Amino acid sequence: xxxxxxxxxxxxxxxxxxxxxxxxxxxxxxxxxxxxxxxxxxxxxxxxxxxxxxxxxxxxxxxxxxxxxxxxxxxxxxxxxxxxxxxxxxxxxxxxxxxxxxxxxxxxxxxxxxxxxxxxxxxxxxxxxxxxxxxxxxxxxxxxxxxxxxxxxxxxxxxxxxxxxxxxxxxxxxxxxxxxxxxxxxxxxxxxxxxxxxxxxxxxxxxxxxxxxxxxxxxxxxxxxxxxxxxxxxxxxxxxxxxxxxxxxxxxxxxxxxxxxxxxxxxxxxxxxxxxxxxxxxxxxxxxxxxxxxxxxxxxxxxxxxxxxxxxxxxxxxxxxxxxxxxxxxxxxxxxxxxxxxxxxxxxxxxxxxxxxxxxxxxxxxxxxxxxxxxx
Amino acid sequence: xxxxxxxxxxxxxxxxxxxxxxxxxxxxxxxxxxxxxxxxxxxxxxxxxxxxxxxxxxxxxxxxxxxxxxxxxxxxxxxxxxxxxxxxxxxxxxxxxxxxxxxxxxxxxxxxxxxxxxxxxxxxxxxxxxxxxxxxxxxxxxxxxxxxxxxxxxxxxxxxxxxxxxxxxxxxxxxxxxxxxxxxxxxxxxxxxxxxxxxxxxxxxxxxxxxxxxxxxxxxxxxxxxxxxxxxxxxxxxxxxxxxxxxxxxxxxxxxxxxxxxxxxxxxxxxxxxxxxxxxxxxxxxxxxxx
Numbered sequence: 001x002x003x004x005x006x007x008x009x010x011x012x013x014x015x016x017x018x019x020x021x022x023x024x025x026x027x028x029x030x031x032x033x034x035x036x037x038x039x040x041x042x043x044x045x046x047x048x049x050x051x052x053x054x055x056x057x058x059x060x061x062x063x064x065x066x067x068x069x070x071x072x073x074x075x076x077x078x079x080x081x082x083x084x085x086x087x088x089x090x091x092x093x094x095x096x097x098x099x100x101x102x103x104x105x106x107x108x109x110x111x112x113x114x115x116x117x118x119x120x121x122x123x124x125x126x127x128x129x130x131x132x133x134x135x136x137x138x139x140x141x142x143x144x145x146x147x148x149x150x151x152x153x154x155x156x157x158x159x160x161x162x163x164x165x166x167x168x169x170x171x172x173x174x175x176x177x178x179x180x181x182x183x184x185x186x187x188x189x190x191x192x193x194x195x196x197x198x199x200x201x202x203x204x205x206x207x208x209x210x211x212x213x214x215x216x217x218x219x220x221x222x223x224x225x226x227x228x229x230x231x232x233x234x235x236x237x238x239x240x241x242x243x244x245x246x247x248x249x250x251x252x253x254x255x256x257x258x259x260x261x262x263x264x265x266x267x268x269x270x271x272x273x274x275x276x277x278x279x280x281x282x283x284x285x286x287x288x289x290x291x292x293x294x295x296x297x298x299x300x301x302x303x304x305x306x307x308x309x310x311x312x313x314x315x316x317x318x319x320x321x322x323x324x325x326x327x328x329x330x331x332x333x334x335x336x337x338x339x340x341x342x343x344x345x346x347x348x349x350x351x352x353x354x355x356x357x358x359x360x361x362x363x364x365x366x367x368x369x370x371x372x373x374x375x376x
Numbered sequence: 377x378x379x380x381x382x383x384x385x386x387x388x389x390x391x392x393x394x395x396x397x398x399x400x401x402x403x404x405x406x407x408x409x410x411x412x413x414x415x416x417x418x419x420x421x422x423x424x425x426x427x428x429x430x431x432x433x434x435x436x437x438x439x440x441x442x443x444x445x446x447x448x449x450x451x452x453x454x455x456x457x458x459x460x461x462x463x464x465x466x467x468x469x470x471x472x473x474x475x476x477x478x479x480x481x482x483x484x485x486x487x488x489x490x491x492x493x494x495x496x497x498x499x500x501x502x503x504x505x506x507x508x509x510x511x512x513x514x515x516x517x518x519x520x521x522x523x524x525x526x527x528x529x530x531x532x533x534x535x536x537x538x539x540x541x542x543x544x545x546x547x548x549x550x551x552x553x554x555x556x557x558x559x560x561x562x563x564x565x566x567x568x569x570x571x572x573x574x575x576x577x578x579x580x581x582x583x584x585x586x587x588x589x590x591x592x593x594x595x596x597x598x599x600x601x602x603x604x605x606x607x608x609x610x611x612x613x614x615x616x617x618x619x620x621x622x623x624x625x626x627x628x629x630x631x632x633x634x635x636x637x638x639x640x641x642x643x644x645x646x647x648x649x650x651x652x653x654x655x656x657x658x659x660x661x662x663x664x665x666x667x
Contacts (some may be wrong), residue, residue, distance in 0.1 A: 052561045073567040085558035089580040102567030146566070 001064065001143045003028045003186040004049065004154055009058035011041075011048050011139035011210075014035050020210035022058070022100035026154075026188055031180050034190040035233065041084070042190035049188075050077045063153060073102075078147035079156040082163065093127040099150045101315030109148055117145045120179070137168045141175075148183065157189045161196060173200060194234050196220070206230050220287040228281055228363040229358060237286050237318055239356070240328040244282040246274045255357060257282050259303050259323040262352060270366050271357065279367070283356035286318065289330040292349040302349040303328075307340050321348070409642075415635035423631045438636035457637070458612070460618040465644060467604075467614060469527065469599040471536030476589055478537070479544025482495035484574060486545065488560075489551035498549070501542045510602060520607055527609030534601055540593040547592070552578065579620070587655035591648060598645055615641050 004026040011019040019041045036042050047053045049060055051072035060068045067075050078099075087095050093114060099135045100110045116124040118124040121141040131142055140160060147155055157176070161169045177200060180187055191197050197204045198218040205215045206229070218234075223240055225231035227249075231239045247261055248254035253271040254263040262282075274280070292302055305323035316335035332346060340346060357366040366376040390398075403410075417434035444452045484549030486494060496504050516535070517526075555578060563577045579586075601616040608614060619637050623629055649656065 037523045047561070050565055052564065072564055079562075079565055079567075081558045081562060083556060085556060085562040087563070087577060089560060089583075098563070098568075099566035102572075146562075150566075 001028050002026065002061070003063060004105055004188065005046075005061040005064075007059045007061075007162075009045065009048060009060065010056045011044050012041060012056045014350045017210055019048060019055075022207075022211055024205050024212060024215065026186060029186055030201055031177075031192075031202045032186075033190070033197035033204045034188060034207055035194060035197040035201075035204050036207030037192050037233075038189075040207045040208075041194075042207060044210075045207075046079060046158050046188075047191060048091070050079050050156060051075055056211050076150075076153040077156060078150055078152035078154070079157060080143045080147050080160050082159040084143040084163070084329065086139060086142055086146070087136065088130065088132055091128050093136065095142055096145050096149050099146060101206055103150070113149050115267070117149045119180070120148070121145045121175075132352055134162070136164050137172065137243055140168075140172060144179070148179070149184075153186065155185055155187045157187060159190055159192065161191070161193070169196075170258060172243050176200060188270065190312075195236060204234075206233055216311075217253075226364075227285070228358040231358065232285050235285060237329050237331065238281045239285050239287075241358070242282045242284070242326055242328060243360070244280045244357070246276055246278040246280055247270060248276070250276070255280060255282055258326045259305070260301055262355075266369065274359070274366070279357040279360040279363075281360050283358060284328075284350055284354065285330040286331040288354040289328070289348050289350050291336070292347050300349050300351045302347050304347050306345045307342050310337070310340070311341060312337075321346075385461055393532070412635045412638050415631055416639040418632055420632055423635070427614055431547075434558075439640070440634040441633050442636050442640065444624045452573070453540065457615075458619060460613050460615050461640070463529075463612055464598065464615040464641075467612070468594060470529075471597050472540060472590060472593045474533065474537035475540035475544050475550075476586065477543050478578075479546045479589070480544045480586070483548035483552055484578065486549050488557075496547070500544055502549075504538075505542045513602065513606065517606055526607055527580055527612060529612055532604065532607050532612065532614075535607065536597045536600065538602075540597060543590050543596075544593060547589045548582070548585060551582050557580055584587075584655040584658035587652040591652055591656055594646075595649060 002025050004024070006022055006024045006133075008016070009019055009022040020195075022041065022045055024032070024034075034042055034045070035259060044053065048055050051067075051070065055068060058068070059066060062075060062077065087098065090098065096114050096117060097110050100113060105113075113277055114127070115124070118127055121144060123138065123141055123145060126138055126142075134142065140163075144157075144160070160176075161172055164172060171196055173196065176187070176189070179185075189197075189200060198221075201213060201218060202220055203217055205212045206221065207213070208229055214221060214230045216224075221230060221234045224240075225234060228241060231240065242257050244255050245259045247256035248263060251272065252263065253274070253276075254261050255271070289303075303323045305317055305321040305328075308322045308327070309320035310317060311320070312334070315334050317332050317334055319332060319337060321328050321330055355367075358364065359366055383649065416438050417436070418429070418432055419435055419437065422429050422432045422555070441455075442457050443455055445455050446452055486498060491497065520526035520531050523531075525534070558572050559581075560577060563573050599616065600614075601620070603615050604614045604618070608617060615637065619634065622633060622637060
């Protein structure tokens with residue numbers, strides 16, 4: 001059953017189209033991530049869903065009921081603001097109690113819920129202090145507590161980790177997953193960080209210029225991006241998108257790049273619809289490129305290149321390669337990368353079945369690898 | 377939280393040399409006030425002595441004479457100064473209260489529900505403070521005569537409220553602008569209505585700003601002389617007007633008496649400012665430091 005269903009939501013501010021035809025369908029109990037860069041409409045979408053803003057057009061359904069024009073307090077939606085938006089003049093206990101007092105609950109009920117929430121979020125020791133004296137992580141947890149304590153039907157989290165330092169982010173990510181599991185609550189989570197979206201979301205909606213460009217599980221988005229935007233957004237380091245052209249003959253199309261011409265790949269048939277010379281983008285994940293030592297392994301095309309830069313990231317190393325003027329990245333385990341230094345030459349190869357081809361103009365995918373299960 | 381921060385900040389204190397120089401400069405600025413306060417405790421002879429006496433035997437005689445005068449028959453009569461002090465406190469208090477209440481509500485409106493041409497209205501409000509009050513004294517005097525407001529409490533209170541309104545609107549608006557709109561949205565989402573957002577969420581965050589606005593408005597009003605002179609009657613006279621009347625006399629200016637009135641006149645402003653000083657400092661620097 002769908003918990004939140006947004007259809008064709010539009011919100012304009014004067015000439016600015018902050019949200020421009022957003023449609024999402026979030027199932028009950030799901031952890032749905034809304035992934036998009038800043039100014040892609042995440043916050044405005046949230047503000048419209050919870051009723052702070054009135055939509056220009058479109059509908060919002062909560063739990064199957066049309067709530068597009070409902071008052072904020074009738075929606076049963078809680079939101080954690082990016083700025084936390086705690087009440088600075090109240091103690092942490094009063095902050096947590098505020099939504100419950102508005103609901104006119106009995107004080108015994110309020111107290112028991114505060115104790116329960118404080119325990120869940122490990123805030124018991126801070127309750128009588130003001131939010132200004134709490135650490136960043138505590139402020140974050142207070143904001144979450146104030147949202148959870150109402151037991152809302154839907155929880156919106158607007159870039160909740162942006163204001164935290166790296167270590168806290170990691171811990172809090174785990175915290176969110178734990179709360180989601182323990183409370184079985186529906187969560188929509190907005191973030192500009194693909195890693196957050198991939199690690200936490202059951203499903204992810206990729207947002208661009210106020211509309212969803214692709215929705216899917218983390219695996220689907222990673223393996224089968226619908227367009228170059230999603231391909232560039234999901235996965236780190238991001239997919240190599242290499243300028244290419246449609247080559248070959250009318251019936252036997254190929255993809256031509258600066259370092260080789262590729263044919264006999266799965267994307268041949270849809271490619272036939274494109275004119276010869278049409279500009280394309282040839283996509284390959286850095287993880288799919290492997291060094292080829294000697295001629296023993298012959299399968300798949302090879303690229304001759306040299307190492308331009310080396311970026312170690314823990315036990316993995318990103319190699320910045322230049323192949324005939326084209327830059328591309330490759331990721332290797334540390335023990336393999338140790339053999340290379342800037343300037344050294346190597347031959348690498350890849351499996352054509354793992355590659356992607358996008359039309360350069362529209363960015364839409366021409367060919368994507370088959371889903372895991374269909375490959376078998 | 378501010379107190380702990382202050383203690384933790386390890387700023388090096390200035391040495392004795394600098395402290396003494398600063399103290400000396402401070403004393404020069406403070407000396408007129410000190411002079412008046414000292415004169416209030418002097419006898420008539422000491423007050424007029426040349427060279428001026430720094431050391432003398434203090435007397436409270438002047439303070440008694442502020443409130444009572446002795447007739448030639450030996451009877452004690454009230455000078456009415458008690459009433460004038462009450463008038464000053466009541467008129468300034470009511471005028472400032474009215475200005476701050478209306479100003480705060482207006483400022484919230486200007487800040488959160490801007491009208492078309494919002495800045496124009498704010499500018500128009502500010503223009504009421506651009507000309508010296510004396511310029512409008514004749515029309516205002518006539519208006520008060522025609523409406524019968526002259527001489528009563530209501531007229532002068534309304535006038536002071538009006539004078540302070542522009543100031544309090546501008547000042548409070550800048551404080552409201554500094555508040556996070558997210559906090560208000562969060563409260564609405566938590567189920568608060570607009571009134572609750574204003575009274576329970578916004579205002580409590582602006583205690584410091586309110587204090588600063590009240591003190592500044594109070595000082596302006598407390599010291600006002602011109603309109604008080606023209607628009608108050610004998611029952612509603614304020615202290616500055618009474619002070620001017622007390623200056624003249626058959627024996628020349630009675631410095632001791634005048635100094636005693638001034639000393640008493642300083643006390644309320646001093647007390648209010650002292651009570652609100654912590655808030656005041658935060659109010660004046662509000663929003664200038666990232667929290």
